[in-house]
Amino acid sequence: MIGLLHSIETMGLVDGPGTRTIFFLQGCPLRCAYCHNPDTQKKTGGQEVTPQRILEIARRYRSYYGEEGGVTFSGGEPLLQGQFLAACLQLLKQEGYNTCIDTSGFGNAKYYPEILPLVDTLILDVKAFDRKSFADITGIDGFDVYLKFIQNLDLYGFKGQIWVRHVMVPGYTDNAESMQEFIKIIKPISRRVDRIEILPYHTAGVKKYEELGIPYRLEGVEPMDKDRAKELEIYANKLFADSLKQDRREREEKKQAKFKSLKDREVASEAEKSEILKNLRNLPLLSDVADEDAETVLKEVILSNIKAGEYIFKTGDLPEFMYLIYKGQMKIFFNSIDGEEQIFYIYTDGDFVGGLNLLVDEPYRYIGQALTDCKVVAIPRHIFDRYFYNSPVVLRSILVKSFERIRWAEELILRLSTSNASMKTAGLLLKLVKRIGVKTDEGIRLDLSLNREELGNYSGLRRETITRKLGEFRELGYIELVGNRTIIVKDVEALEAYVL
Ligand code: SF4
Known part of the structure; x- marks a missing residue:
């Protein structure tokens, strides 16, 4: 050169x-x-x-x-x-x-x-x-x-x-x-x-x-x-x-305002709080915290009730907290220039977000909104810096999560850029099977917190197209639709044939 x-x-x-x-x-x-x-x-x-x-x-x-x-x-x-x-x-x-x-x-x-x-x-x-x-x-x-x-x-x-x-x-x-x-x-x-x-x-x-x-x-x-x-x-x-x-x-x-909004929605019942805190101790993220520090950590984290539709963080929010979803579902998305919502991830029990933002001191780029009523644990920066920053277990968890997100994003790009509507719909259903699927005698049950429009935003399809495709898959016997929010996947292999 x-x-x-x-x-x-x-x-x-x-x-x-x-x-x-x-x-x-x-x-x-x-x-x-x-x-x-x-x-x-x-x-x-x-x-x-x-x-x-x-x-x-x-x-x-x-x-x-x-x-x-x-x-x-x-x-x-x-x-x-x-x-x-x-x-x-x-x-x-x-x-x-x-x-x-x-x-x-x-x-x-x-x-x-x-x-x-x-x-x-x-x-x-x-x-x-x-x-x-x-x-x-x-x-x-x-x-x-x-x-x-x-x-x-x-x-x-x-x-x-x-x-x-x-x-x-x-x-x-x-x-x-x-x-x-x-x-x-x-x-x-x-x-x-x-x-x-x-x-x-x-x-x-x-x-x-x-x-x-x-x-x-x-x-x-x-x-x-x-x-x-x-x-x-x-x-x-x-x-x-x-x-x-x-x-x-x-x-x-801004930090104080965020703190107040989380505190205003804090879980009120002491019994429920101590039950949740006890369970948190078993999560990999907190397993590395020494016993003598656990009390301080658990005292400083904020357990908030976030109602469906409420925001947990928005684009530009400063990295003052990381969030762990104890119960519920949250979508991570951004609004494109032409006003379309693009959903990147659906997070559920045990998932966390914001660890990387705290590590590299970078504001949040996307929007986190509760899809269902959620219980969210907010870990303040000073606790993260003091007890998590040097923990190999925490760093490893953040790394693994980041890797999962990269893979997810790559798959999303592939799905959006190369697939036709059948492939996108099948790909989305398989993703949901992995994330929130529950095995039942009838098949794998997906209790969705997303409406049809959001399903479309997640898969890169218009609402009408995804509704039509789901109808076709039902006709073919791959899925069963129960009301507007539940899908039972009956034939995973058939769906896999579209994407693998
Ligand atoms: S940036 Fe301006 S001052 Fe600098 S080399 Fe170019 S023309 Fe000259």
Whole structure:
């Protein structure tokens, strides 16, 4: 694999922590008015290098890196050579190098999940704070691309720190209102931001434009006053600290509201409570808790009665609780852009959800709604962190559950994308047999908490289609329909023939 390298700086001190080797990669899709390296913009040219060569150069300077230093990829726009960058980072990480990329967020998103988990520091260049100024400064209508990049950093697996940078040009953003917009725009990534820097615009690169014969768009604009830039940098940092404080306050308020709503629905009968708590102790999830800790754990968990139709969690809920279903059924779903409900899972007695969210500190992505009256055990974060976080049994249970969900999701994708209506219906019935089927003399009984519409949402079919298909299966003798909510599966093999 070959990458195009514009140049190297061997003892860089400002582009990432400590002393660093900086690889400037060739090519950039933006045309910033103030760019002082216009020669890096062209996607062709530069020196051809392999990831192995990059590693060899990094090895040569390793002794200068010390505790903090390492390797930075800048540009141009380093994400533009996504595949090459991913390969370089893999090699560097295998040998334990500290890594950094200096980016504006413009590359091929396909490679982001490979690149971003391997980046320790992301220097994020924030060009402007609204669509129009972004287009004015960068020459392209790319504000939405930039917003999407920062909003999805977690999703791409980025776990490092962020240094945010903004080049301040006189007459553009050198005012207090712009700094307020600046802080608003970085809100989605605020918990990762470690530093906010304002770089005063300078005219050192103007000569290069003359040499390259490119018109300079900021002709006549004076360099940014350094003291004024510093003043506004201090102001921006103060605003940022305030916004963090506000975030913490909001988070605490949300947590308290959730706590109250669970408490309001807490099981009232002491006898029932102690019976449930006794049984909980036998579940694998709690079996690893030491006897002397069990009392504290069971005292702190909240046992709530959730009525059919009520929500247990919603998209965006902060990871403050994990939930274990003691009795009942819950659906996990999301509403697609066109308003359709897509059900992912049906959870029932003994299932739990949210362990992974607590482990990786990620908000809930989907919606959990009770299909039947449920008894749900909410395990607060502080109990999870103290008693579950280091338990191999709990971690194993979460891992197994996550694996089951991946398999489930894969099957769902397969069912939705490749099957016809008969296959989807048969697949759904078999899934339900496995999840909630009860063997009886007449066959396997499915007492459904889902109506026909929800059955359709679960299987990717319209309500009319699933109703028709169930009717056909009944005619063929595969199933029997008892009222609207019970199905008796009489011939599992016949159903399997559709999907296996
Ligand atoms: S993103 Fe950087 S390299 Fe690309 S045009 Fe802007 S300043 Fe120049």
